[in-house]
Amino acid sequence: xxxxxxxxxxxxxxxxxxxxxxxxxxxxGPSHRRYANAAAVVGTDMVPLxxxxxxxxxxxxxxxxRRGQRWSARVLDxxxxxxxxxxxxxxxxxxxxxxxxxxxxxxxxxxxxxPHWRDPETGLSLRQLHARLTRPRALxx
Numbered sequence: 350x351x352x353x354x355x356x357x358x359x360x361x362x363x364x365x366x367x368x369x370x371x372x373x374x375x376x377x378g379p380s381h382r383r384y385a386n387a388a389a390v391v392g393t394d395m396v397p398l399x400x401x402x403x404x405x406x407x408x409x410x411x412x413x414x415r416r417g418q419r420w421s422a423r424v425l426d427x428x429x430x431x432x433x434x435x436x437x438x439x440x441x442x443x444x445x446x447x448x449x450x451x452x453x454x455x456x457x458x459x460x461x462x463x464p465h466w467r468d469p470e471t472g473l474s475l476r477q478l479h480a481r482l483t484r485p486r487a488l489x490x
Contacts, residue, residue: 351411352387355425358407364392369458377454388430388458397437397444401429430455435469445470450478457483 352371359365367390373383393400404427411425430446437444445468449455456479459466464476471478 350385351425352385355407355411355427356387356389358410359389359391362393362403362407366390366392367462369461372454372457372461374454374457377452384454386454386458388455388462390462397429397432397434397442398439400432401442404429428455430459431463431466431468451482453479453482 350371356365356368369388372386374386376382376384393403395403408425408427428446429442429444430449432444446455449459450468450471456475460475460479464474466475467473468475468478473481
């Protein structure tokens, strides 16, 4: 399976401290197939841009080619969501990931491996963010 192989590739480059269970989710964007999502906490001495470059190298090993089309089909998509150094902003990388708070496919596995990790912008834990996103809501009248 791709996710197990991706975890192995991460382990070859980083100190993988925790890996989540695999979560099946509906697609974001035009795709019609379901996706397998997971999260990992990795340790590294690399700065965020070098970490991103290493993640993109792993994606290329799995056949990913960036064609500029957003949400196009791909075998593997590795994102750098949070960083222990706090917020980080460069033209091609923003940490925390700008949309992670609204994406259950990110928050569910992330809260599995780091439930108490705090979002530096809201102060909420990943578990709290996930609970807020998935809490039952009243139906409109």
